Amino acid sequence: MTTDKEFDLIVFGATGFTGRLVAEYLHLSGASGARWAIAGRSLDKLAKVRDALHLPPSVALLKADASDAAVLKAMLARTRCVITTVGPYQLHGEPLATACAAGGTDYVDLCGEPLWMARMMTKLTPLAQASGARIVFSCGFDSVPFDLGVVYLQAEAKARFGAPLPEVRGRVARIKGAASGGTLASMMETVAAVKREPALAKVMANPFALTPGFKGPRQPDDRGADFDDWADAWAGPFMMATINTKNVHRSNALRGHPWGEGFVYSEKLLTGRPGQGDKGRRKARALTCFTRLQNLALGLAPTRALLRRFVLTQPGDGPDKAAREAGRYELWFTGQSAGGETLRAIVKGDRDPGYGSTCKMISETALCLLQDVDRDATPGGVWTPGSAMGLALVRRLQDRAGLTFEIAA
Structure with missing residues (x-):
């Protein structure tokens, strides 16, 4: 995997309960060889997460606040994709999603909030199509x-x-x-x-x-x-x-x-x-x-x-x-x-x-987007998991995330 970015993936909100589970899963699973970091508002809290999970020194700690546009832009310049577990998204999600869409950084979240998603689609689609960012909502149990x-x-x-x-x-x-x-x-x-x-x-x-x-x-x-x-x-x-x-x-x-x-x-x-x-x-x-x-x-x-x-x-x-x-x-x-x-x-x-399966699904969705999906087939835009990755994600979830898909006899 060659790229001029420092990281393939950043977990934003890693000090929250679900964000911590995502970081733990990436660590224990090997993250398919991806280079990743964790981000949040407090370096002290991030350090405690790193120590508790026994993360290697290669997992960097990045201080970033969803309300600070300049800091978000600088953080996103260092990565190919962001996983964000910081919700409700209608309260906290717009600055990060907008920065990703404008800057060409792929984005996955756990959003199950239709009103926010409908509004964001209108705002983010032209930005993402121009920059090449793939914005994918609803990457947990919903949906x-x-x-x-x-x-x-x-x-x-x-x-x-x-x-x-x-x-x-x-x-x-x-x-x-x-x-x-x-x-x-x-x-x-x-x-x-x-x-x-x-x-x-x-x-x-x-x-x-x-x-x-x-x-x-x-x-x-x-x-x-x-x-x-x-x-x-x-x-x-x-x-x-x-x-x-x-x-x-x-x-x-x-x-x-x-x-x-x-x-x-x-x-x-x-x-x-x-x-x-x-x-x-x-x-x-x-x-x-x-x-x-x-x-x-x-x-x-x-x-x-x-x-x-x-x-x-x-x-x-x-x-x-x-x-x-x-x-x-x-x-x-x-x-x-x-x-x-x-x-x-x-x-x-x-x-x-809500937790054990969701942390695996969102992690593998991000990795699938980065490693398994051709940008010609899934270009910049606002996507669903099914439309962006389809059967490629089915195969990855079966291989790595404890899900099974089968036809009843």
Whole structure:
């Protein structure tokens, strides 16, 4: 790997809980031979991270604040790519993303905030196209396994049937592990933004909010309980569906709609195993009620204030190693061909989704962007993981990050 840059990769926000996990993973995995550094606001805290993780001297410590444009520009001049775990991105992400887009530095993050992403796409796309920077949002549990699950399934459908599947249903079959504090913080900031500007509710409800200039067919309503005949199980709302569905449709649009302009996608959480009947129905309805109450509660300023004070994890806090390693998830992606043939892809992760698996996914996404993806195929612009890297990222995640992608027998 030849470059005139000092580093291939910088982890920005390495003193936070997730950033530290990313640094640990890069160290233990060997980072595919990449030269990397860690960055944050405090050199003292960075030094403590380096010592605690036993990082080699080759991993430099870089002091940088997201609000200091001059320092960011100088830092980015030294690297090919940045991983940033500093969210909520609608509060802290714009200066770094803008500096990367303007300066030609590749960028990956964990953003699951559609309102910010929609605004940033408009701002960053012309900058990134001019500079050659590849800006890739949503490189953690939201939305890598969902985005790539559809990419993988559709590739199999084309190989088997000669055509893509007109509809795919994403279903969370199993999940063990709590949502990250960053996810909850992002949700609260999004709710607060909608309260300040009610018109933004339409953006949140629009599955094509990240495909400007294109609006596909009416999509299924993911908010209620229903029986999924393809899964033979009841299903209820899944909290990540709001962002994942938008990213899946953006992946289709960015590659020129290889799955068709009429493509339909929905995403839910299965509340029972196939054939469970009434038990699954009751759980689906209870989940629907809980989700509605949760959304109402988050809409109240006092509730958000209490959550910020007593619930959200602080930098350095999060589940311990045993809890992260005990987590798991299994996702089903099912479609039917025009001839009525059913095809299902199963995606599994071997750690808890919010931390253990996410730190591996974002690290390997950055390395895939640097090492496996031709700039002629993926030039400067604002991308999704599925559209930027596709099956190359599927292969890397299977080889290195504990994910499996397979077609059900």
